[in-house]
Amino acid sequence: MADDRPRAAFDHWRLLAAIVLPALILVAVQLRGADHPTAAKLDDVELHAMAAPVQPRTITVALTGEILPHPSVVEHARRFGAASGRPFDFAPMFADVRRLVRRADLAICHLEVPVAPPGTPLSGYPVFAIPPEVADGIRATGWDRCSTASNHSNDQGTAGIRATIDALAGAGVGHSGTARTRKEAAAPSIVDVDGIRVAHLAATAGFNGIPPDEPWMADLIDLHRILADARRAREAGADLVIVSLHWGIEYDSAGDVHQRRLAKTLLDSRDVDLIVGHGPHVLQPIERFHRKYALLSVGNLVANQGRERPSTYDGVVATVTFTQRPDGRFRAAPPVVEPTWYDGTTGHVWRVRTALKDPSAAPLRPELRASLQRTRAVLGPYVPRR
Numbered sequence: 001m002a003d004d005r006p007r008a009a010f011d012h013w014r015l016l017a018a019i020v021l022p023a024l025i026l027v028a029v030q031l032r033g034a035d036h037p038t039a040a041k042l043d044d045v046e047l048h049a050m051a052a053p054v055q056p057r058t059i060t061v062a063l064t065g066e067i068l069p070h071p072s073v074v075e076h077a078r079r080f081g082a083a084s085g086r087p088f089d090f091a092p093m094f095a096d097v098r099r100l101v102r103r104a105d106l107a108i109c110h111l112e113v114p115v116a117p118p119g120t121p122l123s124g125y126p127v128f129a130i131p132p133e134v135a136d137g138i139r140a141t142g143w144d145r146c147s148t149a150s151n152h153s154n155d156q157g158t159a160g161i162r163a164t165i166d167a168l169a170g171a172g173v174g175h176s177g178t179a180r181t182r183k184e185a186a187a188p189s190i191v192d193v194d195g196i197r198v199a200h201l202a203a204t205a206g207f208n209g210i211p212p213d214e215p216w217m218a219d220l221i222d223l224h225r226i227l228a229d230a231r232r233a234r235e236a237g238a239d240l241v242i243v244s245l246h247w248g249i250e251y252d253s254a255g256d257v258h259q260r261r262l263a264k265t266l267l268d269s270r271d272v273d274l275i276v277g278h279g280p281h282v283l284q285p286i287e288r289f290h291r292k293y294a295l296l297s298v299g300n301l302v303a304n305q306g307r308e309r310p311s312t313y314d315g316v317v318a319t320v321t322f323t324q325r326p327d328g329r330f331r332a333a334p335p336v337v338e339p340t341w342y343d344g345t346t347g348h349v350w351r352v353r354t355a356l357k358d359p360s361a362a363p364l365r366p367e368l369r370a371s372l373q374r375t376r377a378v379l380g381p382y383v384p385r386r
Contacts, residue, residue, distance in 0.1 A: 057324040059196045061242065062104035063276045064097070064143075065301035065315030065340065068112040069134060071124040072304045076347025077131065090137025093302060093347045100317045100338055100351065102142035105193050108200060109143040109301070110244065110278045111175075113152045114160035115167045126208070127155045132163065135171035145191065147202035147244035149177025150278070153218040154207045161217055176244065177202030178218045185216035188233045196240065196330075199233035201226060204246035205279070221245060223265060230271035240273045240322060240330050248280040248297055251309060253378055255284040255296040263287060263294035274320060274332060282311040283378045286318075286335055293320065293332055304344045314371050315340040315349075316379070337382040341371040353384075 069077070074088065081089040094101075101107045116122055116129035123129045138146065148164060156163070162180050169175075179185035190199045203219040203226060212218045219225075230241045243266060248259050259277065266272045267289040275294040277284065284297035299315035306312070317338045322330040339352040343364065352372045355361040361368065376383055 057196060058321060059106065059193055059198070059240070059330070060104045060319055060321045061198075061274070062101050062107040063295060063298055063318045063320065064101070064107070064109050065299040066110050066112045066278050066281065066303060067134070067138070067146075067301055068281070068303035069128075069130045070304040071122075072344065073302050073347065074122060074124075074130060077133065077137070080347070081133070086133065088131040088133040090134050091140040094137060094141040094349055096351050096355070097301075097317055097338075097340060097349055098141050100319070104142075104319060105196075106145075106191065106198055107143045108242070108244070108276070109138060109146045110150070110246075110298075111138070111146040111148050111164065111168075112150045112278070112303075114154075114156045115163040117156055117159035117163040120156060120159070128152050129156050129160065132167035132170075135167035135173055138168070139171040139173050143173060145174030145176065145189075145200060147177050147200070147246070147278070148175045149202040149204040149219050149244070150246040151204055151206055151208045153178055153204060154210050154212045158213050158217065161212065174200075176200045177204070179216060182214070182216050185219075188229070188236045188238070190233060190236060190238050197238050199230070199236075199238035199241045200244065201229050201233070201241065202244040202246075205248075221247060221262070223262065226266060227269055227271065230266075230269060234271050239324075241271055242274045242276065243272055245275060245277050246279040247277055248284065250280055251282055251312070252280050253282050253284060253311060255280075255287075259284075259296050260287060260294075263296070264289040267292040267294060270329075273322070273330060276318075281305060282309075283314055283316065283375060285378060286337075286382055291331065293335055295335065299340075300342065301340060301349060302342050304342075307344075310370065311374055313342045313344065314375055315342070316375065317351075318382075335382050336384065337375075337379050339372055339375040339383060341368060343367075 077088040077090045080092040081087050113128035113130055115132045120129050161178050165180050176189040190197050203221040205221050233241050263275050277297045280297045281300050283299040287294045298318055300312050301315045319336045321333045324330050341350050341352050352368050356368050
């Protein structure tokens with residue numbers, strides 16, 4: 001039988017080393033910390049970082065219906081302005097949704113129509129020109145940027161495109177979908193939100209038969225170009241790519257096959273994460289393709305298209321939360337939809353569910369209930385029950 005004493009002695013020294021060496025290392029670290037406080041602090045930070053689990057990054061994006069100031073809407077802004085000492089003040093009409101908009105990490109609106117160039121009179125349908133003060137109202141409410149590509153983008157020609165972007169830029173609001181220069185058109189629209197870089201693209205199905213002087217001034221919907229722009233945005237460092245599309249059939253609450261086909265194809269790309277639609281002026285369903293979401297139409301936020309079309313007063317503040325996965329990509333949770341309703345009589349946008357509990361809004365309850373019912377009929381699974 002072999003002698004086990006040498007192995008026993010080895011095991012004894014190995015056990016002793018396992019106990020003593022860590023203790024000696026700890027003493028050395030403490031002594032070094034005593035001589036070098038900064039080093040000790042760094043050690044503590046490093047040890048804590050090693051022990052703490054890595055939290056996935058998240059970002060919330062708020063998306064809202066069309067800002068479409070018909071003359072009656074502009075007149076309300078003039079009335080609000082008289083009270084605040086300004087020519088026009090659009091902020092009061094958005095006051096009830098301001099908290100929701102500001103709560104998001106990134107808020108995106110859709111400005112349907114152009115600002116009037118200097119010296120140009122204000123006008124409504126079919127060729128719009130609205131006050132530049134709309135940009136101040138957008139910023140005061142909390143929107144960070146707007147899509148500006150629509151069938152009305154070129155209503156005032158090149159001067160209108162420039163005036164719209166100038167007004168937004170002057171108010172500190174970003175934009176996507178139109179451009180003043182070729183260089184501006186070529187630059188990816190990327191915003192940094194607490195270290196998460198979000199690209200925002202926008203395009204429209206047409207310009208009511210009045211195309212811009214140069215094709216780069218306003219983006220048309222083109223599948224290959226959108227995919228190429230999304231790829232360039234990724235290469236420029238974008239973590240997320242959101243695409244705003246002005247499309248669909250006016251006053252159609254169902255959405256059509258062309259919208260769904262395009263949305264499915266775009267979301268099949270690894271470079272596109274979310275689609276938000278405008279143009280029909282009414283709410284349309286939210287579709288899910290390739291585990292991503294397409295909000296076919298988020299309706300109108302402010303517009304006055306006639307009482308015979310009650311659905312055109314319905315809109316939403318849709319909030320989408322993205323969470324970073326272990327592979328670094330971001331994935332969206334189901335959108336949460338807060339219904340809105342524009343009161344054309346007073347010029348206020350109401351958060352429908354909270355307004356129904358507000359005693360001051362009691363006279364509006366029949367219309368608010370009808371609006372909520374219409375919104376639930378289209379977007380029921382995404383509207384909170386409480």
